[in-house]
Amino acid sequence: MNTITSDIIKTKAKELGAAVCGIGSLDLFAGENPQRDPKMILPKAKCIIGFGFLVPRALYFAMDRGVSYYTYTNLGVKYNDEEFAEIFLFKIGSMIEDAGYDACLQKSVPNLRVKGDKTTNPEVRDTYELIHAVPVEEG
16 A cells, blocks of 8 residues: 555645645544444545635626626536546546545535435425435444
8 A cells, every 4th residue: 555645635636626625534524424424435434535626707707797607507517516526536536546545436416415314405406315325334
C-alpha cells in the first residue's frame, strides 16, 4: 500500500478541476442515523472527502438579468453534477485505489432520500426514496 496524504489528494483534486477539497473525520457522523453513516457503505473508511466545483459567474449574471436560465441549468448545474463530477470522481477514486485504499464514489443526488426519512431534502418535491436499500454487511 502506498502512502497517500491529504495534500496529495487536494493537489490532484485542484489539477483535475476542483475549486475546493475538504477531508473530514468520520467522527462527524457519531450518533447519526446509521443510514447516514459512511461506514455503512465502506466499513473500513478512515475519512470522508468532499469536492466543490465553480460555476462561471457569467452564468449567474445572465440568470439574474433574466436573459438566460437554460445555460445556467445545463452548464452550471447539469454539466457539473452529471458529466464533469463523474469523470472527476473516477479519476480521484482510481488514484486512491491505485494507492491500495478503497474509495466509494458518490456524486451529488439532491433529490435522494434515505429509506423512511421524510425530512431529507424537504425542499425537493420529487424525490427518490431508497426503499430497497440494504446494508452491505451486518450492523
